[in-house]
Amino acid sequence: MSETKGAVASNGLDRPLELNPLLDPEPAQPNPLLEPWQTPFETPPFDRIKPEHFMPAFEQAFADHAGEIAAIVNDVAAPDFANTITALERSGKLLSKVASVFYDLVSAHSNPAILEIDKDVSLRMARHWNPIMMNAVLFGRIAALRDNAASLHLKPEQARLLERTYTRFHRAGAGLDDAAKARMAEINERLAHLGTTFSHHLLGDEQEWSMELGENDLDGLSDSFIASARAAAEERGKPGKAIVTTSRSSMEPFLQSSLRRDLREKAYKAFIQRGNNGNANDNNTTIVEILKLREESAKLLGYPTFAAYRLEDSMAKTPEAVRNLLERVWKPARARALADRDALQELIAEEGGNFKLAAWDWRHYAEKLRQRRANFDDAAIKPYLALDNMIAAQFDVATKLFGVTFHERKDVPVWHPDVRVWEVKDAKGEHKALFYGDYFARASKRSGAWMTSLRDQQKLDGDTAPLVLNICNFAKGTNGQPSLLSPDDARTLFHEFGHGLHGMLSNVTYPSLSGTSVFTDFVELPSQLYEHWQERPEVLQQFAKHYQTGEALPDDLLKRFIAARKFNQGFATVEFVSSALIDLEFHTQPASASTDVAAFEKRELEKIGMPEEIALRHRPTQFAHIFSGDHYASGYYSYMWSEVMDADAFGAFEEAGNIFDAATAKRLHDDIYSSGGSVDPEAAYVAFRGRAPEADALLRRRGLLDAA
Incomplete structure (x- = not known):
């Protein structure tokens, strides 16, 4: 038995x-x-x-x-x-x-x-x-x-x-032969346990840490941030207090705005030390064992490294192809980041600061530099980016592109009172899907933002309509005030909804090919492509309304926002590409090279010339993409691989002279969003665009082409 x-x-x-x-x-x-x-x-x-x-x-x-x-x-x-x-x-x-x-x-x-x-x-x-x-x-x-x-x-x-x-x-x-199968089964069981352990450790550190802000600790913080900090405290059982948490929607605006350098340092160090505190939630030994077992499993299957195994079944195909892309982007990004670093240091000196720029200073002084160069800061536009308005915007874009409409339902059971549900109907008014939105940070939720489903679309046994979820960690408003999003938050909202549309618009027969069941380095195309509409004047002019007055986003502020989008892209690209390179190195080098995770990280960052004032976007002990499971292991580069396609793909609408061009949108629907995994991704992209993507589109979008 x-x-x-x-x-x-x-x-x-x-x-x-x-x-x-x-x-x-x-x-x-x-x-x-x-x-x-x-x-x-x-x-x-x-x-x-x-x-x-x-x-x-x-x-x-x-x-x-x-x-x-x-x-x-x-x-x-x-x-x-x-x-x-x-x-x-x-x-x-x-x-x-x-x-x-x-x-x-x-x-x-x-x-x-x-x-x-x-x-x-x-x-x-x-x-x-x-x-x-097996x-x-x-x-x-x-x-x-x-x-x-x-x-x-x-x-x-x-x-x-x-x-x-x-x-x-x-x-x-x-x-495999029987002995190899038996060993592979042991490895799979152990990796399943370790992935769960990693996730639980990370969640544990995130739940245990928060920083309470007293009345003297609020200098520089906006009213909307303070309201969100009070809401976070109340959610954690501290009514009347205000706290910073390790959620990016809490941490990043605090690092940008707080005038208290000592508190910025304390918060930043807590953020980057998640899973690396030598406590019961420490992930170092978990990582070492995961890498060892992944290497062994790859060799059982005849591959020299785990990266070679994983990437064979991707658009990239080889570690070398991934490394070539990342290095192509790394050089201009690093050059831009170093130039920005020098400018930030000059700004510190100009203000009379007698200290060297540190990692916990970067966002703060970058925001000041952006205000000077582009006359723009996030605080100026956040009152116009109320969550409800941006949800309406993402729905409206989908309606204009694909004909689908969204109708809120109050009769669908949900897992938390904050969760909202919309019925999605097609252009004929027929039921297409249900969309669940769970937007606010809470202690019971892991960090980050993601799309998933409770049921996938398929037509094998009658038409099965999907149940699609977007989960985010935005700061919640308090005392009846709306949640106000930063530009990055608004972009995240559209990103996850792009994934959601990939699931909702799926039109395939077989469950295994439904929606987002595609190569990892293709799955980010529908999501990253959708981000482009969030930043367009045509969308912002209609939906960016001041949460108090209802005033439309002023033309002058809109122009400054658009002009500022490429600011600090050296920093953003460096923190991402360095994480992708570390992921690749973890899975191409022998596991014996990473028995000391911190030493491995230090060595690899020194090798690529990582600016010491910038940390990895995901340090190893909190890198859930690659260690809480293996879906993105050797595949974190996928966001950038897809960005080559998404930057190039949006060009099809720009060339048509209309970001809602009907013929282009139909191709996008038929060839990308609705085809799931039923078509080879390269063929799907060429069918939409008429040609392969051009890599320079990525550098152009990030404003790095002149630094290449």
Whole structure:
């Protein structure tokens, strides 16, 4: 008996429940995760779901899925597309349903009970998937179909699915010998545990740290920031206080505006030391073990490094291609950053400061320099970037481009009172999707911003409409005041909504190819491309209204905002590219080179000439992109790879002379946003743009072309 089945039997879930009213007077309570959802659009009944419901639901889901896989493996009929590939696509529905709800709560609204369950589920998930992805009989059926694909007369989407299914199983180790499979399974289980550990450690440090601001600590801070700091304190059980947290929406404006250099230093050091404090949440040993196991798994599969393994199945294909792009951008970015550093030091001296520019000073003096050079600062425009107005703007852009409309619903259950839900309708007024927005920072939510889904679009068994989520960490207003966004926050809002549209506009048959199921270095194209509209005068003139007066954004301020967009791009590009290079080096060098994580980081930064006044955007011990799971491991460069495409892609609208040009928008919808993973990404891009992207578009957008 398998381990999964044994666990199911021990909980009595493999047989009908028989009750003896004398021995068991209390009938088992219903489990909402295992019942049909009698909610609008069959959405998760979050108001009924409790932590204790998850493990029984997972047990049932694992058992159901194992049975479905066994039926495929044991099918005596010769393999064909329907009994193998389609059957695989139909399997695991309950597991997907339960897991999507669970992982939403783990990330967006956790509690100690959920986090404890997460430790068990991550291990159980690995133990469930290992024997499936390494099943020799199942892989044999898939391989036989692939070998005879030419005779199967498949539609293009079916051919793509067959190739992607074969690749997924092959790369999971299905072709290894038994000993190698056993070791790979051990590695996968351990990596699942370590990824969860990394996430929990990071969340722990973020929950434990905050800096209280007294009345004498508020110099330089805007009224909107102070209101947000009070809201953050109230959310953490400190009513009447004001705090800075490690959320970027709290930390970065504080570092920009605070006149208290000592407090900027204290806050900055706490921010960059997350996961690196030598306490119970320290991530150093976790990173070392992750890198060692990734290297071993890659070598089991025949690759020299983990980066070589991961990048083979990407647009970039090789570590060398990634390094070439990053170095092409690094040189002009570093040159610009060094020039800006000198200008910031001059500004300090001019003010009479007798100190050397430090990392906690950069944002503060860069903001002052921007005010001088461009006569613009974030505080001037934030009153015009109320969250509700920017949500309306992102919806309006989608309506003008793709014909979809958004209608708020109050009858859909949510996981937190702050979560809002909109029904999405297509141009014909028919239901297309549900969109959930969870925008505010709180202690129960991990840091960052992301898009995910509770249900993906697919047409295999009737039209299934997606349930798409955007999760952010913006500072919440207080006393009835709206949340005011910085330009970076507003850009983040549009970025995540671009991902959301990728999920909502998906129009494919098979679940494995739905929405964002694309190469990592292509998935950021729809999101980063969408950012362009947030900064356009046509959008800001309509939606950037003063939160108190309703006054439209003044033309003069708009012009100064647009002129200031390329300011400090040396800094922004350096902090990103250095993180991407560190990620690449972690996964191309032998794991033995990084047994001391801090020393490795220092050595690599010295090698590239990292300015000491700039830190990595994500230092290793808080680099959740690459260590809380492996989705972006060796792939953090993807944002920049996609930026080459997005900068070039927006040029199609500029060349058309209209940022809402109907013909260009239709190509964008058909070739990029709706095709999911059903088309090779290079072919998808060329179909939209008519040619391959031009790399200089990225440098031009960031204002770095003259420094190249």
